[in-house]
Amino acid sequence: MKYIGNKTRLISFIEDCMKEKQINYQNQEVVDLFSGSGSVSEFFLKNNCKVYSCDNMNYAIAEQYRKLYFRKEPTFEEIEKEVQSNKLDDVLKYLNSLSGEKGYFYDNYCEEGSYQRRYFTVSNAMKIDAIREKIENWKTLLPVEKYQFLLGILMNEADFVSNTAGTYGAYLKIWRSMALKELTMQKPEFIQTGEIELFTDDVIHFTEKMKKVDIVYLDPPYNTRQYAANFHVLESIVVYDKQELNGKTGLREYSKQRSNFSIKANVEKEFEKLILQIKASWIVMSYSTEGILEREKIEEILAKKGIVTTFDKNYRRFKTNAWTDKNTNLKELLFICECN
Numbered sequence: 368m369k370y371i372g373n374k375t376r377l378i379s380f381i382e383d384c385m386k387e388k389q390i391n392y393q394n395q396e397v398v399d400l401f402s403g404s405g406s407v408s409e410f411f412l413k414n415n416c417k418v419y420s421c422d423n424m425n426y427a428i429a430e431q432y433r434k435l436y437f438r439k440e441p442t443f444e445e446i447e448k449e450v451q452s453n454k455l456d457d458v459l460k461y462l463n464s465l466s467g468e469k470g471y472f473y474d475n476y477c478e479e480g481s482y483q484r485r486y487f488t489v490s491n492a493m494k495i496d497a498i499r500e501k502i503e504n505w506k507t508l509l510p511v512e513k514y515q516f517l518l519g520i521l522m523n524e525a526d527f528v529s530n531t532a533g534t535y536g537a538y539l540k541i542w543r544s545m546a547l548k549e550l551t552m553q554k555p556e557f558i559q560t561g562e563i564e565l566f567t568d569d570v571i572h573f574t575e576k577m578k579k580v581d582i583v584y585l586d587p588p589y590n591t592r593q594y595a596a597n598f599h600v601l602e603s604i605v606v607y608d609k610q611e612l613n614g615k616t617g618l619r620e621y622s623k624q625r626s627n628f629s630i631k632a633n634v635e636k637e638f639e640k641l642i643l644q645i646k647a648s649w650i651v652m653s654y655s656t657e658g659i660l661e662r663e664k665i666e667e668i669l670a671k672k673g674i675v676t677t678f679d680k681n682y683r684r685f686k687t688n689a690w691t692d693k694n695t696n697l698k699e700l701l702f703i704c705e706c707n
C-alpha cells in the first residue's frame with residue numbers, strides 16, 4: 368500500500384544506526400509501535416525476531432495480516448465446500464470472479480452513487496462491494512487471521528486502484544491511469560522467518576500492560592495530520608460498519624482514533640507517558656526535524672530512561688506525495704536510548 372511516513376526507504380539507515388550502537392537485532396523480542404504498513408516489522412521478521420506490532424488503525428493491521436502474518440500460504444478448508452478447493456489461488460480466483468454489486472461502496476465512493484464521489488470507478492466500487500460482502504459472509508467460518516488476511520488483500524488492491532494522490536483527503540477530478548485498472552485480488556509474498564502478533568490498539572493502552580522486550584521501535588506521526596482522516600476509505604473497507612459519511616470527501620467519524628501524537632497541545636505529555644511506560648533494553652525511535660515535538664524535548668524525555676544517541680540523515684520525500692514538504696533541509700532523525 369502507498370503509505371505516508373512508511374520507513375521502507377529508511378530501513379538501511381535504521382539498521383546502520385543499530386549496528387553502530389552494537390544492538391543485536393537478530394532473534395530478539397521486538398515491539399513495533401505505530402507500525403503502519405509494517406515495513407519495520409518486516410525488517411525484524413527477516414532477522415528472525417518475535418515481533419509484537421501495534422497500530423490504532425484497522426486497515427494498518429489488516430495490511431500486516433496480508434504481508435507479515437503467515438509464514439507460508441494459508442489454506443482455506445473452512446470454505447472449501449463453496450469454493451470447491453482449499454487453495455489460496457482458488458479462493459482469490461473465486462473472489463475475482465464475483466459479479467459486481469451496488470452496495471455501500473458503490474453508493475458512497477463512486478460517481479454513480481448518491482454522493483458522486485470519484486474515489487473508484489463504478490466497476491471497481493461494485494467489485495469492492497461484492498468481495499467485501501462475500502468476505503463478511505465467511506467471517507463466522509474463518510479464523511480471524513484468515514479473515515483479516517483476505518481483508519488486507521482487498522484493502523491493498525483497492526488502494527492500488529484508488530483515484531487519489533496518495534491520501535484520501537480528497538479524490539482526483541481527472542482519472543489517473545492506475546484507477547482505471549480492474550481491481551484484482553492478488554497473492555502476497557510470504558516471509559519465512561520470525562513470528563508476529565498484531566494488535567489494533569492505542570499505543571498508550573498497549574504499553575500499559577507490556578512485558579519487557581529487547582527492543583522497542585517507535586515511529587509516531589510527526590505532524591498534525593491525522594491518519595484516521597487521511598486513510599478513511601481504507602478504514603471503511605476493513606471495518607465495514609457502513610457509517611453515514613460526511614461532506615464532499617465522505618469522511619468517517621473518527622473521534623476514537625484521533626491521535627494525541629498529532630495534536631500540538633497534547634503531544635509532549637502523551638509522548639512522555641508512553642516513554643515512561645515502555646519496558647525494553649533499547650528504545651529506537653524515528654522522527655523528523657519538521658515534527659511538532661522538538662529534537663531537544665525528545666532527547667530530554669528519553670534521557671529519563673537511559674543514555675540517548677541521536678542520528679540524522681538528509682531525507683527528501685517523494686515529490687508526488689500529497690504531503691510533500693517544500694523544506695529541503697528536512698532531516699530524518701533516529702534516537703537510540705540504551706535503557707537503564
Ligand SMILES: C[S@@+](CC[C@H](N)C(=O)[O-])C[C@H]1O[C@@H](n2cnc3c(N)ncnc32)[C@H](O)[C@@H]1O
Nearest residue numbers: 372373374401403404406422423569570586626
Ligand atoms: C509514521 S506512521 C508509521 C509508519 C510505519 N513505521 C511504516 O513504516 O509504515 C504512524 C502510524 O501511527 C499510527 N498511530 C497514530 N497514533 C497512534 C496511537 N495513539 N496509537 C497507535 N497507533 C497510532 C498511525 O495510524 C500510523 O499508522
